[in-house]
Amino acid sequence: MPAMPGVHAGDGQQIVTAEQFQPRVSKLLASKGGKVLEAPFALTVYLCPSCFAVQHALSKAAG
Numbered sequence: 566m567p568a569m570p571g572v573h574a575g576d577g578q579q580i581v582t583a584e585q586f587q588p589r590v591s592k593l594l595a596s597k598g599g600k601v602l603e604a605p606f607a608l609t610v611y612l613c614p615s616c617f618a619v620q621h622a623l624s625k626a627a628g
């Protein structure tokens with residue numbers, strides 16, 4: 566079965582916008598603005614083809 570052209574099977578990218586992401590504000594970091602992560606950012610999504618476990622990782626291309 567041929568792979569989809571240009572797409573590596575089992576992984577992809579998801580863009581998370583400010584509307585989709587509510588950052589947790591840390592009291593310890595309040596002096597620095599409190600936000601560890603701020604939208605929008607990109608996630609790389611990996612899907613394991615054998616057990617269908619999904620993993621997310623922050624994309625280095627973001628911000």
Ligand SMILES: [Zn+2]
Binds near residue numbers: 614617
């Ligand atoms: Zn697996």
